[in-house]
Amino acid sequence: MTDKPLANPGATSGSCCSPSREPGAGSAQAGRPGERPGYRVWPFVSGWLATPVGRVPQVKTNLDAGDRFGRWQMRWGLGRQRYRVAPGLYAVGNPGPGSPVLVSANYKLSFDVLRSNLPGLDAWLLVIETHGINVWCAAGKGTFGTAEIVHRVAAVRLPELIEHRTLVVPQLGAPGVAAHQVARGCGFRVVYGPVRAADLPAFLAAGMQATAQMRRVSFSTLERLVLTPVELTGILRTALWAALALLFLGAIGSGGFSLAGALQRGGAAILAGLGGVFTGAVLVPLLLPWMPCRAFAAKGALAGMALAFGALAVFGPRLGWLNSTALLLALPAVASWCGMNFTGSSTFTSPSGVEKEMRRAIPLQGAALLLAGVLWVVAGF
Amino acid sequence: MKELRYLQGVSTLTLDVPTCIGCGMCSLVCPHAVFLVEQKKALITDRDRCMECGACARNCPVSAISVKAGVGCASAIIKGWLTGSEPNCDCGG
Ligand code: SF4
Ligand code: SF4
Numbered sequence: 001m002t003d004k005p006l007a008n009p010g011a012t013s014g015s016c017c018s019p020s021r022e023p024g025a026g027s028a029q030a031g032r033p034g035e036r037p038g039y040r041v042w043p044f045v046s047g048w049l050a051t052p053v054g055r056v057p058q059v060k061t062n063l064d065a066g067d068r069f070g071r072w073q074m075r076w077g078l079g080r081q082r083y084r085v086a087p088g089l090y091a092v093g094n095p096g097p098g099s100p101v102l103v104s105a106n107y108k109l110s111f112d113v114l115r116s117n118l119p120g121l122d123a124w125l126l127v128i129e130t131h132g133i134n135v136w137c138a139a140g141k142g143t144f145g146t147a148e149i150v151h152r153v154a155a156v157r158l159p160e161l162i163e164h165r166t167l168v169v170p171q172l173g174a175p176g177v178a179a180h181q182v183a184r185g186c187g188f189r190v191v192y193g194p195v196r197a198a199d200l201p202a203f204l205a206a207g208m209q210a211t212a213q214m215r216r217v218s219f220s221t222l223e224r225l226v227l228t229p230v231e232l233t234g235i236l237r238t239a240l241w242a243a244l245a246l247l248f249l250g251a252i253g254s255g256g257f258s259l260a261g262a263l264q265r266g267g268a269a270i271l272a273g274l275g276g277v278f279t280g281a282v283l284v285p286l287l288l289p290w291m292p293c294r295a296f297a298a299k300g301a302l303a304g305m306a307l308a309f310g311a312l313a314v315f316g317p318r319l320g321w322l323n324s325t326a327l328l329l330a331l332p333a334v335a336s337w338c339g340m341n342f343t344g345s346s347t348f349t350s351p352s353g354v355e356k357e358m359r360r361a362i363p364l365q366g367a368a369l370l371l372a373g374v375l376w377v378v379a380g381f
Numbered sequence: 382m383k384e385l386r387y388l389q390g391v392s393t394l395t396l397d398v399p400t401c402i403g404c405g406m407c408s409l410v411c412p413h414a415v416f417l418v419e420q421k422k423a424l425i426t427d428r429d430r431c432m433e434c435g436a437c438a439r440n441c442p443v444s445a446i447s448v449k450a451g452v453g454c455a456s457a458i459i460k461g462w463l464t465g466s467e468p469n470c471d472c473g474g
Contacts, residue, residue: 171410174439175439180442347412350392353387
């Protein structure tokens with residue numbers, strides 16, 4: 001992959017994902033339009049637009065099976081960590097010198113969401129290099145930022161192509177972009193677009209005016225739901241090691257080191273741990289607005305407690321008081337930890353707040369887990 | 382749906398009213414409608430809604446706003462504690 005900015009996306013096939021050789025034999029092309037030896041054209045490119053600054057790839061506004069599969073992979077953490085398209089200029093429909101310029105990150109999913117919300121519109125997409133990170137996270141890091149926008153505007157020779165001097169930047173990019181400095185740096189005025197790409201057509205139709213509703217971030221049940229797989233897969237990777245440790249510890253008991261103990265006691269402990277993970281990483285996000293307490297760690301602990309009491313009501317008599325107490329401590333602790341981790345995905349938690357709740361919660365979680373572990377191991381004898 | 386709210390009284394957001402020229406950028410970029418601009422002066426309506434993203438401070442042309450912006454991922458904060466550096470999150474999606 002090349003990180004080299006594509007100064008002339010039209011002439012160098014800006015939408016190719018993996019140029020493995022130097023271009024050059026461009027005229028010897030056969031087959032599909034735009035194809036060059038050593039390059040592969042993304043399936044979302046429908047054609048090429050001849051412009052004064054070279055050929056610009058025209059992109060489709062519908063998502064195909066490959067795009068959907070890519071999104072599914074990312075949601076479940078199976079894909080590559082970075083899923084990027086080449087930065088540069090793209091066209092939707094048949095834009096001209098007066099068409100709006102929409103700025104986007106080069107994270108493939110952001111790019112897909114943007115283009116799929118633009119059917120029937122004529123616009124330029126200025127994709128900037130955020131190293132395959134979405135707008136919000138990249139803005140927080142500053143890679144979706146003033147300097148990169150100023151650089152990219154010059155690199156694609158935007159002033160030669162466009163009559164107006166306005167860039168539509170997604171509002172969620174604002175933490176990294178200083179509008180007044182972009183204007184100073186490249187002469188383009190930044191207009192912040194709506195938070196959701198779905199509102200872009202209405203925003204453009206209204207003469208680049210966003211309603212108050214378009215400016216607010218939401219965190220609907222669906223938005224929270226799509227985040228849980230990533231949350232879950234991330235945690236389960238670490239949980240694998242914990243599971244191995246539990247199997248090993250479960251094997252130690254009054255009967256010495258036994259396989260039966262590993263399966264029975266270790267298995268039960270793993271189930272309790274998984275219950276905690278599920279509670280913290282799935283139930284807490286889903287039930288977020290309806291749970292008491294504001295701290296995520298507390299929400300997780302409460303939900304974990306509820307589940308632990310439920311489990312005791314069913315299995316309690318067979319467990320004995322040592323195991324029961326261990327369960328009552330461990331499950332809420334794990335749920336609390338996982339719930340706390342969801343703050344990173346939420347759209348309304350502040351770093352100062354997260355740090356505050358972590359300072360309080362982590363010692364408690366650690367102590368509860370340690371005590372639970374001791375009780376549980378002792379119960380084996 | 383009812384509004385989701387986080388911990389109270391933790392945000393580091395401050396506004397220097399005399400410096401403010403009332404341009405309105407802060408209320409425009411804030412994703413949680415923390416600011417209101419009235420009679421050429423900005424006003425913090427509800428500090429507890431602030432998630433410390435830093436958009437307002439970055440876009441204020443006269444630097445009237447200050448906020449300790451950063452990432453709110455638990456894992457990033459732990460890494461920051463351990464290494465003594467600023468939290469830096471590696472969120473891909
Ligand atoms: S961005 Fe700054 S100058 Fe403009 S209204 Fe807000 S505080 Fe005042
Ligand atoms: S830091 Fe972000 S959430 Fe807080 S007031 Fe500024 S723009 Fe709004």
